[in-house]
Amino acid sequence: MDLNLSTDQRSFLSTTTQFVEKTMSLADVRALADAHGTFDKAWWAEGAELGWTAFLVPEESGGGSVSGEGLLDLAMVAEQLGKTVSPAPLLPTNTVIAGLVNSTSGPDHSAELEALVAGESTGAWAVYEPGQQFNPSAPTTFARRSGEGYVLDGAKDRVEAAELTDLFLVTAMTDEGLTQFLVPSGTAGVSVIGSSSLDVVRHFGEVAFDGVELPASAVLGTAGQAAADIERQWQVALVLQTAETVGVLNKVFEFTVQWAFDRYTFGRPLASYQALKHRFADNKTWIEASAAISLAAARAVQSNSPDAPKLVSAAKSYVGSKAPEIVQDCIQMHGGIGVTWEHDLHMYLRRVTVNRALFGTPEEHRRRIAELLIAERESA
Amino acid sequence: MTASVVSEDLDTYRLRAREWLAANMPKQQVVEELVAEGDDDEQWLRARELQAILFKGGFAGICYPREYGGQGLAPEYQKVFTEESAGYEMPILLNVPTLSICAPVILDMGSEEQKLEYLPKVLSGEIVLVQFLSEPSGGSDLAGLITRAERDGDVFMLNGAKTWSTSAYAADYGLCLARTDSTVPKHRGLTMFLLKTDLPGITMRRITQVNGSTEFCEEFFDDVVVPASQVVGEVNNGWAVASRQLFWERTAVGGGSPYVSGSGNRNAAEGELDLIGVAEETGQLADVRVLELIGESYAMHEVQDNLIARVTAAITADQLPGPAASIIRLFHAETDQRDDDIGLAIAGGAAVTGKVGVRGPGEMGTRYLMRQGASLGGGSTEMSRNIISERVLGMPREYAADRDVPFNQVKRSR
Numbered sequence: 001m002d003l004n005l006s007t008d009q010r011s012f013l014s015t016t017t018q019f020v021e022k023t024m025s026l027a028d029v030r031a032l033a034d035a036h037g038t039f040d041k042a043w044w045a046e047g048a049e050l051g052w053t054a055f056l057v058p059e060e061s062g063g064g065s066v067s068g069e070g071l072l073d074l075a076m077v078a079e080q081l082g083k084t085v086s087p088a089p090l091l092p093t094n095t096v097i098a099g100l101v102n103s104t105s106g107p108d109h110s111a112e113l114e115a116l117v118a119g120e121s122t123g124a125w126a127v128y129e130p131g132q133q134f135n136p137s138a139p140t141t142f143a144r145r146s147g148e149g150y151v152l153d154g155a156k157d158r159v160e161a162a163e164l165t166d167l168f169l170v171t172a173m174t175d176e177g178l179t180q181f182l183v184p185s186g187t188a189g190v191s192v193i194g195s196s197s198l199d200v201v202r203h204f205g206e207v208a209f210d211g212v213e214l215p216a217s218a219v220l221g222t223a224g225q226a227a228a229d230i231e232r233q234w235q236v237a238l239v240l241q242t243a244e245t246v247g248v249l250n251k252v253f254e255f256t257v258q259w260a261f262d263r264y265t266f267g268r269p270l271a272s273y274q275a276l277k278h279r280f281a282d283n284k285t286w287i288e289a290s291a292a293i294s295l296a297a298a299r300a301v302q303s304n305s306p307d308a309p310k311l312v313s314a315a316k317s318y319v320g321s322k323a324p325e326i327v328q329d330c331i332q333m334h335g336g337i338g339v340t341w342e343h344d345l346h347m348y349l350r351r352v353t354v355n356r357a358l359f360g361t362p363e364e365h366r367r368r369i370a371e372l373l374i375a376e377r378e379s380a
Numbered sequence: 381m382t383a384s385v386v387s388e389d390l391d392t393y394r395l396r397a398r399e400w401l402a403a404n405m406p407k408q409q410v411v412e413e414l415v416a417e418g419d420d421d422e423q424w425l426r427a428r429e430l431q432a433i434l435f436k437g438g439f440a441g442i443c444y445p446r447e448y449g450g451q452g453l454a455p456e457y458q459k460v461f462t463e464e465s466a467g468y469e470m471p472i473l474l475n476v477p478t479l480s481i482c483a484p485v486i487l488d489m490g491s492e493e494q495k496l497e498y499l500p501k502v503l504s505g506e507i508v509l510v511q512f513l514s515e516p517s518g519g520s521d522l523a524g525l526i527t528r529a530e531r532d533g534d535v536f537m538l539n540g541a542k543t544w545s546t547s548a549y550a551a552d553y554g555l556c557l558a559r560t561d562s563t564v565p566k567h568r569g570l571t572m573f574l575l576k577t578d579l580p581g582i583t584m585r586r587i588t589q590v591n592g593s594t595e596f597c598e599e600f601f602d603d604v605v606v607p608a609s610q611v612v613g614e615v616n617n618g619w620a621v622a623s624r625q626l627f628w629e630r631t632a633v634g635g636g637s638p639y640v641s642g643s644g645n646r647n648a649a650e651g652e653l654d655l656i657g658v659a660e661e662t663g664q665l666a667d668v669r670v671l672e673l674i675g676e677s678y679a680m681h682e683v684q685d686n687l688i689a690r691v692t693a694a695i696t697a698d699q700l701p702g703p704a705a706s707i708i709r710l711f712h713a714e715t716d717q718r719d720d721d722i723g724l725a726i727a728g729g730a731a732v733t734g735k736v737g738v739r740g741p742g743e744m745g746t747r748y749l750m751r752q753g754a755s756l757g758g759g760s761t762e763m764s765r766n767i768i769s770e771r772v773l774g775m776p777r778e779y780a781a782d783r784d785v786p787f788n789q790v791k792r793s794r
């Protein structure tokens with residue numbers, strides 16, 4: 001998080017924090033976990049009322065931000081929600097919103113946008129395909145032309161909160177090329193089944209599209225021209241994902257440092273052993289580094305900087321790989337209690353492990369950076 | 381204070397800097413063979429000349445106060461000037477330690493006379509400064525040093541030895557910490573001197589590093605007579621001055637100094653680490669493992685740049701305590717090490733045989749030999765970790781057998 005928040009941002013943040021403490025504290029999240037539950041839609045609508053769905057949306061479309069830099073405000077929310085491992089569909093819904101806002105051509109989708117902003121519906125980007133790594137520009141899901149509209153066939157998985165999603169944004173191939181469609185979950189031929197998830201409160205699902213008939217107005221933007229919107233959605237998803245991870249890290253580090261002061265062995269606190277102090281110093285350094293790069297990525301995406309693709313990938317590569325390492329080290333410093341269900345640590349470990357894996361692994365992002373650098377060099 | 385001038389806005393400043401650089405500074409030459417950094421006198425004469433040009437043009441000491449020969453501008457202006465100076469030959473050798481560690485200590489801790497006398501000469505390239513801190517008996521336990529200075533009226537008599545002093549042979553003065561009272565606990569009997577390097581009784585010897593560089597020096601002091609006017613700060617309160625020096629050292633080594641001008645390596649010959657070039661030369665640009673390593677290195681550097689900005693801003697705004705400078709110092713070492721490992725991994729066999737010691741893949745082996753340099757110079761990373769855990773996180777201090785013990789009763793290395 002930015003260390004220099006404005007007064008408006010601070011007051012917004014404290015409203016969000018209070019709301020989370022009252023309605024979705026870590027204890028609430030753990031109760032959900034025990035009951036195999038996740039968020040409920042009425043709760044999400046209250047979050048939307050606080051602004052969680054408005055920040056990427058221009059004022060004339062019913063949105064608005066706190067600071068004038070909506071993605072930075074949203075990243076702040078993601079970081080805050082990470083501290084309690086919240087199941088909120090902040091990332092999937094705002095990723096769909098980002099696509100809707102980014103695409104300026106094509107059919108009118110203001111009604112869908114309005115419903116998402118109001119919290120009346122939730123969205124999810126259906127982009128992963130079974131058996132494949134993250135590869136948004138080469139879907140096998142296909143929409144063939146049929147009369148005025150399309151017929152969509154294929155399957156997607158790793159779709160966040162799929163069973164509760166009202167509106168899927170689906171990447172597909174068409175004869176025109178790479179295209180995205182907005183598909184309401186109730187459309188005939190759409191079926192959703194839940195998948196198992198390492199994160200006990202953040203659920204995922206598989207979505208099958210079986211001869212789904214779609215009107216031409218279901219296209220987002222222009223058919224065949226989806227690449228720019230997809231890149232933007234990917235960037236927004238990564239910014240929110242890394243910001244959330246930074247929130248997790250800050251929380252885990254805070255209670256682990258406290259533990260080191262409180263836990264005594266051989267008549268002295270853990271915090272007095274150099275072998276452990278040095279690891280705390282490393283972890284502190286890596287957490288500050290994670291916060292710095294995740295904010296830099298958010299700024300670059302917010303301002304549409306030409307460096308945004310490299311910066312979000314740098315953020316994902318760094319934060320994605322460091323976070324599980326840091327949390328595992330915190331588990332080690334807790335001792336045996338750290339690997340029990342009873343302790344909260346695993347809730348956080350689950351979240352950072354899931355965040356490491358989705359929307360491209362750190363390894364995939366390193367490759368992407370190198371490819372971007374080589375392309376730059378060749379064109380120079 | 382001189383009358384404050386209304387500073388121009390950044391864009392105007394940038395344009396003026398751009399024009400001035402084009403008209404006055406020589407373009408950087410790319411040299412193909414590897415020349416060890418700062419090894420010969422010519423490089424230093426050249427650096428002094430370039431600094432003098434900057435000074436005359438009003439672009440030296442951009443963040444130093446005007447009354448001491450600087451420009452009195454905020455760090456953003458220095459950043460702009462550094463950006464604009466890319467591609468020009470800059471006096472990079474003077475950045476560390478002269479401009480970013482030693483001169484700031486004089487600025488923060490020196491007397492008014494010392495500031496007026498030395499700072500303008502430093503900024504005009506007339507004086508080069510170095511650090512005489514580490515001793516053969518140890519560097520980490522700096523306050524446990526044994527070089528002594530005994531007062532004799534208006535002078536001090538200096539005896540002992542210093543070592544690992546980077547580029548001392550090219551310097552005019554060194555900030556030299558010495559013991560002036562050994563009957564009190566170690567921190568309370570130290571004094572900092574601004575020591576002229578060519579005083580009678582000083583013998584200097586160059587040390588060869590594993591990569592062949594000979595810029596390291598060691599100095600032996602035999603009855604060197606040092607005027608009392610060269611004391612920086614107060615007699616027996618040298619630890620306060622040294623602490624400030626260590627702060628500036630961590631900041632400089634971490635990459636966060638506002639007093640550094642120009643970027644890149646210390647001379648044109650070293651060049652930036654070009655991993656893509658190495659991959660290309662060894663025919664591995666399509667290798668996924670190699671691409672991942674290239675991307676990892678780029679990401680580390682992006683993280684480092686943003687970490688530096690975050691931590692230095694937070695220290696300035698009191699959101700983090702001063703010792704947090706150790707965070708960027710530690711991260712610098714980690715980035716540097718990782719780059720050396722990655723360079724070696726990509727270059728493979730070409731790092732160790734064939735064209736070893738020239739730019740390209742053969743450079744990776746030589747770099748690797750100095751891998752730990754960045755983790756030792758500027759205070760070891762173990763010290764950084766002690767500082768971060770103790771003075772940023774507030775964890776208990778390490779047990780010290782010499783705490784509150786008069787220095788002359790403390791046990792020392794065998």
Ligand SMILES: Cc1cc2nc3c(=O)[nH]c(=O)nc-3n(C[C@H](O)[C@H](O)[C@H](O)COP(=O)(O)OP(=O)(O)OC[C@H]3O[C@@H](n4cnc5c(N)ncnc54)[C@H](O)[C@@H]3O)c2cc1C
Nearest residue numbers: 511512513514518519520544545546756757758759760762
């Ligand atoms: C590239 C480079 C440039 C340098 N430039 C200068 C210079 O210009 N001027 C100058 O004065 N010095 C300079 N130095 C010296 C440098 O500051 C010292 O090498 C450093 O402080 C370590 O001191 P030492 O070498 O005596 O090792 P020691 O202090 O003997 O330490 C040996 C090892 O033990 C570890 N250690 C020591 N005490 C502890 C402890 N309490 N807890 C945990 N670990 C511990 C150290 O981290 C180190 O790994 C430079 C060194 C290098 C490599």
